[in-house]
Amino acid sequence: MRTPLTAIAAMVVLAACASQPPPLQGEFAQITPREAAEADRTGALVRWGGRIVRVEPQPNRTCFEMISTRLTVTARPYWASDDTGGRFIACRTGFYDPAVFEVNREVTFTGRIAAYETRKIGGYDYRFPRVEADIVYLWPVREQVDVITRPAPWPWWGWW
Structure with missing residues (x-):
């Protein structure tokens, strides 16, 4: 009786580790910013994330120019490729400090697509969907760990 209860408890704990932070939970339109820019999706409720390109504090609000990436099951931006x-x-x-939001x-943001803006990226005119964000979720900096491996002594089978 104890073993099945232990297994169930372990599964519950592991499932909790893979869940989204409460502010990022919910049902959202499954479209990318690129898809939204190609067709008018004004009013769609989205959860988008990525990396900050630029932070623009304004008198009553702060705007973030973002490059979008896929989100993991926890809603964290994930760079799978270019x-x-x-x-x-x-x-x-409100004010979001560019020294913190570097x-x-x-x-990751949640909110509705409110409008579109055309801005230049280099010499190219780019159509940006603009989200009026309800949630601004800044993720902790990922720690990079260097793993050092040592070659096994030769012959390896005689060294235990």
């Missing part, structure tokens, strides 16, 4: 989901702008009432930090 293929991104496009770019977007997310704005939220370039390349990972952020």
Whole structure:
């Protein structure tokens, strides 16, 4: 009787580890910023994330220019390859310090697509969907760990 209860408890604990933070939970339109820029999706409720390109504090709000990436099951941005989901702008009432929200930090937003803006990236005119964000979720910096391996002594089978 104890073994099945222990196994069930372990599964519950592991499932909790893979869940999304409460502010990022919910049902959202399954579209990328690139898809939203190609067709008018004004009003769609989205959960998008990626890396910060630029932070623009304004008098009553802060806007973030983002490069979109896929999200993991926990809703954290994930760089699987150089293929991104496009770019977007997310704005939220209040001041978000550019010293904290630095370039390349990972952020996930939830909110509705409110409008579109055309801005230049280099010499190219790019159509950005603009999200009026309800949630701005800054992820902790990922720690990089270097793993050092040592070669096994030769012959390995005689050294235990």
